Amino acid sequence: MTSVGARRSQPLSHAERSAATRAQILDAGIKVMRANSFRAASMFEVAKAAGVTPGALQHHFGSKAELMMHLLERAIGSIPERDGRSAWPKPTDSLSRRASGFVQALWAYSYEPPRFLVAWGIYFGSAGDPETLKRVVAMRARLRVTLHNHFIRTFPELAGAPRLEAFIDLVLSSLRGIGVVRLFGPAPQSCAAQLAELAAVIAWRCRQPIKKTNKPATAKRPGRRRTA
Numbered sequence: 001m002t003s004v005g006a007r008r009s010q011p012l013s014h015a016e017r018s019a020a021t022r023a024q025i026l027d028a029g030i031k032v033m034r035a036n037s038f039r040a041a042s043m044f045e046v047a048k049a050a051g052v053t054p055g056a057l058q059h060h061f062g063s064k065a066e067l068m069m070h071l072l073e074r075a076i077g078s079i080p081e082r083d084g085r086s087a088w089p090k091p092t093d094s095l096s097r098r099a100s101g102f103v104q105a106l107w108a109y110s111y112e113p114p115r116f117l118v119a120w121g122i123y124f125g126s127a128g129d130p131e132t133l134k135r136v137v138a139m140r141a142r143l144r145v146t147l148h149n150h151f152i153r154t155f156p157e158l159a160g161a162p163r164l165e166a167f168i169d170l171v172l173s174s175l176r177g178i179g180v181v182r183l184f185g186p187a188p189q190s191c192a193a194q195l196a197e198l199a200a201v202i203a204w205r206c207r208q209p210i211k212k213t214n215k216p217a218t219a220k221r222p223g224r225r226r227t228a
Helices: 004-009 014-035 043-050 054-061 064-076 095-111 114-128 130-154 164-184 188-207
Strands: none
Touching: 014 043, 014 054, 014 064, 014 114, 043 054, 043 064, 054 064, 064 114, 064 130, 095 130, 095 164, 095 188, 114 130, 114 164, 130 164, 164 188
16 A cells, blocks of 8 residues: 555646646735735746746736736635634624624635735736726626625525615725725724724614515506496
């Protein structure tokens, strides 16, 4: 029987080497983006930081727009599991726990980490790059749908609430705003207080009774007139 150590000593396959090189390039790209800017993160600079030739980078990603999209996916990522369990709060948890858990999960995995600032560097930088901008808009639209679905699953009592989409967008915009402020330096106490207030607003919204809109009355069909 071949031991695990023996299997690990075998040379990497072409697919494994390719995947390792791509990961190496993406890690270097994130570092270049954090240290410089979207414009400074040229294919040449990323290749140099990754220790590969520009031709190798071109082979793996083709264009800067393609590279930026992969960097964005790596930066945004998805909310992982903790100890084998989803980091999203359960719909059966108490309302206060769900509200706090939802805000904290999004903040910890999407908005607070340095990779969030990398993502926004790509967002802002893509304004002058039509090809990248088009793909960024599409990716953000998909992300919005995913986060809206998570919110609705976490707070089922809001099903059918008026202006629910606008409220969810407001929650996400608030988190993004707190994240962008970190560009000017971390302020842990201020961030924590704002996150707690945002969770309180979500809980308050969930406690509000949902007013059902009255269906407009259907017009009665005119009856036939009786003739004398």
